[in-house]
Ligand SMILES: Cc1ncc(C[n+]2csc(CCOP(=O)(O)OP(=O)(O)O)c2C)c(N)n1
Ligand code: SF4
């Protein structure tokens with residue numbers, strides 16, 4: 092799907108809006124995702140960020156990696172903070188108290204800050220219809236506090252609070268379908284993305300940003316530290332998540348599903364799982380069960396979705 | 405230059421501890437974390453820029469001849485660039501002590 | 502200046518916020534605060550107040566939306582009570598630590614369990630140390646005046662802190678009272694536009710809410726503490742200028758027949774009104790009693806309190822909240838520590854009463870005074886006494 096144009100730099104802004112000097116782990120896929128998302132956002136944005144890895148690594152006093160206005164307050168309230176910013180900007184420019192620039196409001200949070208503790212605030216903000224883009228960086232656990240499970244942790248994965256043991260296979264629940272929850276709010280734009288597909292990711296961010304009303308993008312972000320995989324495999328791992336059908340890339344525009352890529356021949360999930368320490372303890376039966384589930388869900392998605400051919404490619 | 409944190413007094417802080425110098429983290433050297441470094445073989449490089457695109461640190465840039473090269477002040481040595489380069493123009497080598 | 506109008510105090514607060522030309526109101530309904538936010542929603546819907554009203558899904562989000570709005574430089578208002586204040590607690594602490602100016606009225610309410618929608622100061626005490634400026638009011642006029650002052654204090658370049666204006670739930674929030682509203686032009690003269698110095702703005706990007714390792718956290722807290730202490734001067738200056746403009750003067754500690762009294766009562770909030778009437782009655786009976794009303798709860802006015810009570814022999818503090826297993830009345834604890842180092846100081850007696858909407862009547866205050874004098878004479882085995890509880 093990603094037709095890498097030969098001269099990438101011509102297509103992507105050279106500006107590093109997420110400045111180097113951040114303290115993310117070596118090979119962090121979440122930092123890569125933030126960096127690419129920021130390139131697509133450009134400079135005319137205000138970012139509200141949740142507590143989590145990306146906040147901690149980017150804003151240790153007296154330093155900041157942010158080149159754009161950025162605010163962090165707490166873990167679970169990012170969508171509400173963004174609501175306040177958006178409402179204020181609107182009324183202030185209407186009252187002539189701020190220049191009528193078209194500054195966009197963006198919220199950043201991890202999977203914990205989104206699908207667990209921040210779900211209520213996000214639901215409220217989507218329901219009220221604020222004009223903002225919410226980006227969830229999903230590394231499938233609470234990484235900042237030391238790899239504890241979240242509702243976004245995949246079935247079978249070992250984390251520090253869903254450890255594998257004689258009596259446990261690790262995480263015993265299936266990953267919460269956060270994009271579907273966003274879709275259920277009838278918002279105009281929802282998408283999944285992954286930095287291993289940088290052009291797709293950036294195009295979706297640009298679309299989400301341009302959409303009036305709430306937009307939600309769920310970005311799979313490989314975490315070598317928490318997934319226990321070699322840091323040089325970060326980009327490859329994201330690709331495998333997509334090619335196995337574990338993390339399909341799609342968009343939902345006004346309720347209509349579009350597959351960003353259609354792999355009728357999915358790779359076996361083991362191609363992905365065998366490279367990660369968090370799945371290493373799983374028996375063949377469990378892997379088989381995961382394989383079946385992935386196939387069923389992918390087939391369900393294909394039934395709902397159409398293949399998209401964007402003019403811009 | 406930002407005053408280092410261990411020199412800052414409470415009077416040096418802006419109200420609400422706001423940081424008013426955007427992107428000043430670029431003064432912070434993350435290259436010291438590295439145990440491996442990328443070596444670019446320019447004879448193999450086709451200047452496609454993929455390494456630049458996939459570097460989590462955003463520390464790969466073009467030199468005067470247009471070749472892509474890592475800024476070792478920031479490079480953490482993750483090896484993603486080497487792994488993703490199509491032409492295998494990048495090799496990771498151990499940092500010497 | 503217009504004539505006095507009879508109006509429910511909650512509605513009057515909405516009108517004061519309108520006079521202050523607030524930009525953003527984010528709030529979640531809770532008894533006894535509901536009439537405040539309903540009226541504001543109405544004012545925005547009718548176009549009388551040109552503001553964004555954000556009907557958030559919780560108090561946690563109400564305060565969070567206020568943070569975001571204040572960070573853009575907007576003039577921000579919210580209101581809550583009891584459980585609502587508890588739910589927003591985490592965010593309330595952030596507002597002051599990030600020095601984001603805003604105004605919140607709290608219609609003071611008891612805390613669950615058991616559930617009680619009625620008034621006391623338990624909610625106030627749970628946010629005692631969060632770093633907000635906190636002002637207590639006794640009647641509708643004081644609330645209106647202090648909401649206007651609160652915006653000016655909060656947004657003052659020398660302060661930049663959020664301000665809570667407390668009013669007793671039901672006892673004050675639901676009263677219909679004659680209130681004098683200043684003209685819009687007068688308010689505009691008194692309250693300049695908000696000029697928050699570091700708004701979120703792409704023209705000048707700032708990073709707000711950065712993370713502090715141990716090497717710098719203490720410095721951030723010291724800066725905050727110095728700032729709130731210094732705000733007292735600005736608060737007093739604001740009250741003086743408000744008085745000069747509108748003829749009603751306020752100060753951190755206010756006395757009522759307190760200068761020459763042998764025995765002093767100390768109260769906070771609307772109970773002071775009943776206490777004053779009780780003082781009149783006791784004075785008529787020839788007793789040397791007076792009243793000290795604490796208006797500024799944070800920053801705590803140590804010097805003013807010392808000055809106000811130093812000539813008295815007995816000081817009886819009536820609290821409307823408990824500190825379970827602790828020293829009894831929270832206000833009394835503060836007063837005791839303010840006086841501890843003084844060579845000449847009254848004996849301090851602590852009462853807790855008026856919990857969960859229970860009234861303290863005129864007779865009640867008289868009973869408190871005589872029991873207080875008894876305790877001062879003979880001493881007591883208890884740290885404090887609860888008033889009006891059936892044994
Ligand atoms: C109210 C509250 N509860 C718990 C925490 C501790 N905490 C901080 S970040 C975090 C996990 C973050 O996980 P996620 O949102 O997935 O982001 P990640 O660090 O994985 O990027 C937790 C549990 C907190 N800061 N606040
Ligand atoms: S723990 Fe994972 S997500 Fe967090 S900084 Fe490290 S690699 Fe990135």
Ligand code: SF4
Pocket residue numbers: 444448449450451452453454455456472488489490491492493494
């Ligand atoms: S990826 Fe390889 S070929 Fe492409 S620019 Fe980088 S070093 Fe050169």
Ligand code: SF4
Pocket residue numbers: 441442458459460461462463464474475478479480481482483484485486
């Ligand atoms: S090794 Fe990693 S950090 Fe260093 S230049 Fe390559 S991708 Fe960037």
Ligand SMILES: [Mg+2]
Pocket residue numbers: 201202203228229230231232233234
């Ligand atoms: Mg996470």
